[in-house]
Amino acid sequence: xxxxxxxxxxxxxxxxxxxxxxxxxxxxxxxxxxxxxxxxPDRGFKSLxxxxxxxxVACVVVSSLVFLPAxxxxxxxxxxxxxxxxxxxxxxxARNGMSLTKLLALNGAKNSTMILVGxxxxxxxxxxxxxxxxxxxxxxxxxxxxxxxxxxxxxNALFVAQRESKLNPNAVGxxxxxxxxxxxxxxxxxxxxxxxxxVTEPAQLLDARVNAQAALTLFKRNGNSWKPWWTKSWxx
Numbered sequence: 597x598x599x600x601x602x603x604x605x606x607x608x609x610x611x612x613x614x615x616x617x618x619x620x621x622x623x624x625x626x627x628x629x630x631x632x633x634x635x636x637p638d639r640g641f642k643s644l645x646x647x648x649x650x651x652x653v654a655c656v657v658v659s660s661l662v663f664l665p666a667x668x669x670x671x672x673x674x675x676x677x678x679x680x681x682x683x684x685x686x687x688x689x690a691r692n693g694m695s696l697t698k699l700l701a702l703n704g705a706k707n708s709t710m711i712l713v714g715x716x717x718x719x720x721x722x723x724x725x726x727x728x729x730x731x732x733x734x735x736x737x738x739x740x741x742x743x744x745x746x747x748x749x750x751x752n753a754l755f756v757a758q759r760e761s762k763l764n765p766n767a768v769g770x771x772x773x774x775x776x777x778x779x780x781x782x783x784x785x786x787x788x789x790x791x792x793x794x795v796t797e798p799a800q801l802l803d804a805r806v807n808a809q810a811a812l813t814l815f816k817r818n819g820n821s822w823k824p825w826w827t828k829s830w831x832x
Contacts, residue, residue: 673702673718673720673721674720674721674722675718675719675720675722676716676717676718676719677691677692677716677717677718677719678714678715678716678717679711679712679713679714679715679716679717680713681713683711683713683717684711685699685700685705685707685709685711688717688719692719692720694719694720699717699719702718702719702720702721703717703718722772725768725773725776725798725799725802726799727766727768727802728766728799728802730766731766732764732765732766732804734763736804737757737763737765737778737804738754738763740804740805740808741753741754741757741778741808742754744805744808744809744812745808745812749815749820752822752832753808753811753812756779756811756822756825757778757779757808757811759825759830760775760778760779760780760825761777761778761779761780763778764778765777765778765802765803765804765807766802767780768802770782776798776799776801776802776807777801777802777803777804777806777807777810778804778807778808778811779807779808779810779811779814779825781801781807781810781811781814783798783801786810786814789813789817790810793809793810793813795810
């Protein structure tokens with residue numbers, strides 16, 4: 597099927613076919629076609645309803661397949677960039693301090709994927725941790741740790757929690773805020789098994805009891821070892 601278009605001045609522009617489209621027609625040529633879509637049909641089309649229909653279908657195909665913004669593939673995307681004029685994948689990546697490979701992967705895109713002004717581009721899938729207003733008293737934190745941990749390990753547990761977070765359940769630290777809560781659990785490293793105990797978001801680890809229970813589970817997973825919290829000077 598071939599669609600013949602004429603300009604508003606009556607001059608023949610070009611012959612387009614869906615076959616040529618799939619072979620990779622130049623974006624500029626299809627852009628010229630697309631700009632005609634919102635306008636009124638030329639006089640040559642007015643008495644030809646079938647051509648008007650074909651023309652409309654061609655416009656839909658072009659606009660949906662050629663100029664469709666990239667679809668975000670990361671279901672957990674938390675930060676977006678709104679595309680503006682002259683944006684490119686490499687510029688967006690550089691502006692957000694990330695690799696081009698990571699940016700393309702987050703958006704399920706390729707270098708050749710077109711970006712429309714106003715499109716929402718995912719720039720991070722890192723969970724956003726909102727610090728709660730709850731303030732724990734030190735004695736309450738100590739009581740929770742003693743309650744959760746077995747008697748023979750609770751003193752070491754208190755030592756680790758004091759060293760890691762100064763007994764502050766709302767502590768978030770480490771590289772890129774990787775570690776959360778009393779025992780500074782590295783969420784992204786342990787997320788696979790944390791989900792088995794009901795922890796599916798890093799913010800949950802800001803709950804003192806949840807964090808203490810997660811730390812005990814990590815301790816047991818390492819054969820009742822303090823290895824996850826070892827330092828050069830402390831290896832009980």
